[in-house]
Amino acid sequence: MTDTDKAPAPSRRALIGWGGAGLALGAAAAGGAVALTREGDDLQPTAAEAGAAVDFHGTHQAGIATPVQDRLHFAAFDVTTEDRAEFVQMLKDWTAAARRMTAGKAVGEGAYGGLAEAPPDDTGEALGLKPSRLTLTLGFGPSLFEKFDLAGQRPEALVDLPQFAGDNLDKNRSGGDLCVQACADDPQVAVHAIRNLARIGFGKVVIKWSQLGFGKTSSTTPDAQTPRNLMGFKDGTRNIAGTETDRLQKFVWAEGPGWMKGGSYLVARRIRMHIETWDRTSLQEQEDVFGRDKGEGAPVGKAKERDKPFLPAMKPDAHVRLAHPDSNGGATILRRGYSFTDGTDGLGRLDAGLFFLAYMKDVREGFIRIQRHLATDALNEYIQHVGSAVFAVPPGVRDKDDWWGRTLFSKEA
């Protein structure tokens, strides 16, 4: 086992390497060993759960089947170096930093060794904060495979997304050679992680775009209520739970090519909601559009959010009806999206909506099949897809000697 397994949710303040800091900040307020899986219907985690650490190592990367954390900072990067060895070294440096940050530690062993002349190894704003269930999940975009002689390694399942009906994509919010999804219960912890990876990557990669998400819109926890999106509705109530190994195996974990076994494919879409129009729409129209009642989230004619929907009872263009696996040859994805609000659009309207994130075994059989079928979705009147990206998410980092992307980049893999 590795150093991330040592301590039960230690506070960062106990681990910081700055001279005197550990001492001055006093004894560690250790969070104690806590359960990571929430039961019951309370949508807000307890402070103890929020403080815990999620193991960085495993067969699969954390942040996919991991119970969804409250906050997101997602960043897409473009590679600027042409030196493969330099890029691989950066992936190793990122891995070491991610291993420490997810355990609630500052970047760098003993930080900067007392050298006041050097920039700090860690930017410091998460000092004193708990691990907060931070997960960091790395993905490779299609454009990466045009670099470093990787063309032959690009997975067939990693297709470029077609233009869908209604797409109005901003290229400044789309694509990217790499992505890192940072999820945590404390946004400062997620922002700190992305910022430090960007700092470590200086001269090798540059942030292309990034997105903060303030509220989770999906649940991967069995029996937990589905959180509401900014339309006030629960959506995707039959999401794949992190404990459903059969469904994860069938719909989420990639089986190939060899370097991707145990990985997954990620589709990210920035979906702007026309909030003000929606808010002036009648309750009946809103419920017809989704095919659910607003209060409970139950499908038309049913009592509870997870009751099996009777699709013929819904309008033909209802969102639930069109998105349901039964309407899409069984297509099923694991959703992990977040609500966003990025201020105002200059016309007095909130720039707000859903930052859709979904993991799947094959982009063609998952998102593309479903999204094509949503061309006639009644919801399209109230939303617009304005950003888009797709990534191959490699398998997990096995242990302390392993590193992100080894199966793709290492000759011994």
Add this chain to the structure above:
Amino acid sequence: MTDTDKAPAPSRRALIGWGGAGLALGAAAAGGAVALTREGDDLQPTAAEAGAAVDFHGTHQAGIATPVQDRLHFAAFDVTTEDRAEFVQMLKDWTAAARRMTAGKAVGEGAYGGLAEAPPDDTGEALGLKPSRLTLTLGFGPSLFEKFDLAGQRPEALVDLPQFAGDNLDKNRSGGDLCVQACADDPQVAVHAIRNLARIGFGKVVIKWSQLGFGKTSSTTPDAQTPRNLMGFKDGTRNIAGTETDRLQKFVWAEGPGWMKGGSYLVARRIRMHIETWDRTSLQEQEDVFGRDKGEGAPVGKAKERDKPFLPAMKPDAHVRLAHPDSNGGATILRRGYSFTDGTDGLGRLDAGLFFLAYMKDVREGFIRIQRHLATDALNEYIQHVGSAVFAVPPGVRDKDDWWGRTLFSKEA
């Protein structure tokens, strides 16, 4: 007493008026009576504290001396109606909605009375969430006093801010006839509140700009550690605590004009940090710039963050030295700022920094005096003020018959 005092932190789900919703969602998970004032040095609140309600009513508006919540949604509005009666009615409607939302209730009594044909009285995304210490604080900008025959009522203390050295203000992120500061421990609760006020104000006001803040950078709680800003430093460690009635009276609460007695003045500044430059600066330079050590936050030569600084030990352009009351004729303000990260700036740099919020008795003797003195601040190399606004924040809403702005707008006031 009013209906906001009835229940100890009830869940919104118990109070929603939608037909069947209360029933289907099951029994209320009441938070129980909890202390609102945190002691000790833990920077993260317990779940119970985070779920509590803050009383909307009082001599002063909540959200000023109230212990700082974790998250912010701040919105500036411009008035579009020229009808004073219509505007006053909106203020009354806003008050009623704010009273309910801060108590963890949906907007509207019994919501929409079963009328499926009407838009819902509440947008619904906070249904099931706790009150989360939501506070809503209303302010009036200088430009409001050019409307509704209010010119004679503009307080002398509400001056337009001068151009400061280094200002690079974006007019699309500055000014506003009105503002609402929404603070809560759950960002979805803060966003929900602003969005519903904007919805209620449709046709009367329009959002001019808004800002999300994800991490508090100040503390108004005695003995709590000062949270870190995105430079990794603690700043303003001797902030006015919400319990220090003498300092609040001396530096924060306005004494006049009559309609402002018990109110305060708010300065909002969007301060962009040049994060990437800062992160490549040596620890020594960073500590010299602030006049503190980074680990503990202690002033130069001292051991603890709240130790009285010895200003001559610092470099002449150190931030602490220049901003200290002893360097500014005693000028003191109550800071309530938040860190922000709004994605990327198109050049690969994080659009991140500090959304500075400060309350004071008189803008001339508070912010203006201090900011003028900061013209030579070493920190200016790493920051830029890009947005600016100032507001008169009227006194609190006394009881359930009172409303926001009554002392300014009511002839009986």
